[in-house]
Amino acid sequence: MCGIVGVVSTAPVNQLIYDALLLLQHRGQDAAGIVTQQERKFYMHKAKGMVRDVFRTRNMRALPGNIGLGQVRYPTAGNAASEEEAQPFYVNAPFGIVMVHNGNLTNAKQLRAELADTDHRHTNTDSDSEVLLNVLAHELARATSGAPLKSVDVFKAVRAVHKRVRGSYAVIALIAGYGLLAFRDPYGIRPLCIGHGADGSVMLGSESVALEGNLYTLERDVAPGEAVYIGLDGKVQAEQCAEKSSLHPCIFEYVYLARPDSVMDGISVYQARLNLGESLAKRVISTVPPSEIDVIIPIPESSRPSAMQLAQLLGLPYREGFVKNRYVGRTFIMPGQGARKKSVRQKLNA
Structure with missing residues (x-):
């Protein structure tokens, strides 16, 4: 469960990606990274920590180019302490590819063995994202057979990725000298949306707030199994690449992970939380006579809309039982139970 963003523009994108990552900070606090491309060369900076701590003025100046992507990380696989596992990840062949990934692969162990024994590709971390990048790179190499990359090859490669990979994955990849590729798993478990700026630039992001907060117009969600390819000229091509696709989004996005002002797959996260209160x-x-209940209290912040709706429908008083320290980050996505327990004590007071 991470936050990812990608931009194709006619102007420098480093500040735009930084601002989008700030709007997605709630999706990952462990590490952050940005990569940009200028004249076929990638410029990357990534490190452990929050967005504001990872990127200083000198780092931003070292990220030139009009196309790029970024990620905020919440480690669900691999080593949370490893700086090497911060994204984006990079492979130099074919073409040169950098990638950010939000999700979890359930067959990562099998794929890692296939990459080593059959595809002859090396992975250097325990991250399932590096596995996914190498699968994509291998399938792009097979689709092109040494020829220049065409959009038909891109979609062919994504179709092959869907056949090999199992689990949840929303992906944005930058292919050196060609453009930006984004795709979503056939069940649409993790979110991904696309929108346009007033200048014709294109942005992809995990949540609509990343687009709207940067004055981009949300166009639509990337469909389950769909791949979107954006050339360096900003031309957008899209194709369904899964043999079977159906929307089965992760309910945890609506319960906790997403911001309430986001809209995912046409559903308002805030409205979904009101509906949960109704249920x-x-x-x-x-199960319990309402007369035996004194008050309804939320555990801030995610449960607040549900608690308000519950209190209204039961005709009971809604009260704040916990005061939240807003300077402590989200505790659920902190690495390790020890860190979570300590942070909860610091964050909530009765």
Whole structure:
């Protein structure tokens, strides 16, 4: 569960990607990274920590170019302590590819063995994102057979990736000298949307708030199994690349992970949380007499809309039972139970 963003523009994108990552900081606090491209050369900076701490003025100056991508990391696979596992990841063949990934691969162990024994590709970390990057790189090499890259090759490669990879994955990749590729797993488990700026530039991001906060117009969500390819000229091509696709988004996005002001797959996250409060009201009435309940208290922040709806439907007082220290980050996505328990003590006070 990470936050990813990609931009194709006619102007420098480093500040734009930085601002988008700030808007997605709630999706990952462990590490952050940005890569840009200028004249076929990649410029990258990534490190452990929050966006504001990772990127200083000198780092931003060293990220030139009108196309790029970024990620904020919440480690669900691999080593949370490893700086090497911060994204984006890079491979130099074919073409040169950098990639950011939000999700989890369930067959990463099998794929890692295939990469080593059959594809003859080396992975150097425990990250499933590096596995996914190498699978994509291998399939792009097979699709092109040494020829220059065409959009038909890109979609052919993504179709092959869908056949090999299992799990959740929303991906944005930058192919040196060609453009930006984004795709989503056939079940649409992790979110990804696309929008346009007033100048015709294109942005992809995990949540609509990343686009709207930068004055981009949300166009639509990338469909489950779909691949979107944007050339350096800004031309957008899209194709369904999964043999079977159906929308089964992760419910945890709506319960906790996403910002309430985001819209995912046409569903308002805030409205979804109100609906959860409604469902909870029916469950409570069937198990506990409302007369035995004193007050409804949320554990801030994610549960607040649900708690308000529950209190209204049961006709009970809504009260704040916990005061939140806003200077402590999200505790669920902190690496390790020890860090989470300590941070909860610092964050919430009755």
